[in-house]
Amino acid sequence: MKKKLLALFTIVALILGFQGFTALAKNNQSQKESSQPIAVQGAMDMEISALLKKMGEYKEETHGSYTFYRGKINGIPVIVSRTEVGMVHAAASTTLLIEKYHPKAIINQGTAGGHDPKLHVFDTVIGTEVMNIGRFITDHRDDGEGMKPESWKFDGTGMRENGELKTYETFKSDPKLVKAALSVADKYKHGKVVKGKVGSADVWNREVDRIQWFHEKAGTSVEEMEAASVGQVSKSYDVPYLSIRTVSNSEVSGDKIEDLETAGKYGAEFSVEIVKAIGKK
Template sequence: MKTSLKALGLLAILLTVVVISGFGSSNADGGNSSSEQEDATKPVAVQGAMDVEVSALLDEMEDYKTEQQGGYTFYVGEIDDIPVVVSRTEVGMVHAAASTTLLIDEYEPKAIINQGTAGGHNPNIHVFDTIIGTEVMNIGSIKTDHLDDEKGMEPDSWHFMKTQMREDGDIKEVASFKSDPELVEKAWNVKEKYGYGNVVKGKIGSADVWNREIDRIQWFHEKAGTDAEEMEAASVAQVAEGFDIPYLSIRTISNSEVTNDGIEDLEKAGQYGAEFAIEVVKEIGK
């Protein structure tokens, strides 16, 4: 009887070791196979604020499922067998932040590409050129010094405010949000596939303002170093950073007050930018 109990005890230990070993098994390359499989099923998220900024993506997916979360729309499908969720964020910083939070909570994307159209700030970047945003900044967050009544305004004294983020319980201040370097590299890898203008790296400014005053545009370009402006990217980047999701900004110039292009075409710029985002998705999926 004692021998049988001892044998059963040894058998139980062996079974426990086998089960524990199974949970920690790795593939031949030293990675955790279950973790890699899980990551492969996570979608790449591509955002556009308007229909003109997402229609080319939907055409590329062809077969997709439309899902509604409150006032925000998500299209779930594939591009070249790569799981993709396209998010129509709607226009503006609050819409972009809300839809991005829903996107992360509902679909757990492995990367977020925020793309669309923008107005030019840089006189060397023209309509239909596309900017790979290496960083984005909230240019609507401004502090002014006190001036008495009837003393007017002094834009030269305005200060850009930093965004406060909490990390491991501590507050940190962020002047601008950097795009994920690997995603920037992948976008840069496919720049030759863009046929409508130049592809450049640059800085994107975001705010709920459409600036058409040339002096004001030049002020942003000089003081903040922005190459273009739009109304979503910085809030998306802020939410993505808060949830530790890799992020990339891509913007195609639809109009510019500081060049002599004489073109303002939101529809074409939206189409061209989305087509470039498709190539980036394919590069990410390699």
């Protein structure tokens, strides 16, 4: 009888111990997640200054050519990253960001040129997906036959996953982050907030026919020079990612203004509201 009771007590103790260990592990994981920063990127000073102002106090750190600012917004740990302009800068900066700061989410935001004629300066696009619109395959044409850009075909981005090569036409923003951004859309007072597709390349397009071609063939809402690189690196590290772009100029909407500084400020201020929404969850 005593042996049976001892065995029963042992089993109960093991069960309670396992439950306690599980609860402790969950608590440790929760604490780790709460201490992980939300990363917000901007390529230029004008795209991050409003974020730094909101943080107030922050620590500036530089790795290579890239600058990072550690602080808090409304008590939420935040790392602001100035990526610099361009696809290579964005990829390198994002890799450093993930390796050194381990963010739980990355918001890539800033200014963009409009592709959709319905979008006007200061409207903001929540990029549900991003695409490298600078990757093409062309048909063979002999010497003297000239160029035929309208025949160019978009080429996907190859990535190695578990030893297997996969091709991505686009990189999608995390649905939960998209939902968080949409939940605070009413706080943006400077134009429309819409879902759309962001195109990236190391080119600033001003030819109307070319812009219309991108919009028709690729379905792009706006263009800029970083988002697809950030989406690709985030995908490779399995870090949730969100693209936000505020229109600073458009060749196809009839707008006669171009204002990168104001668009950068408005986009960064809206990103603050998104950080708050993500932090609450």
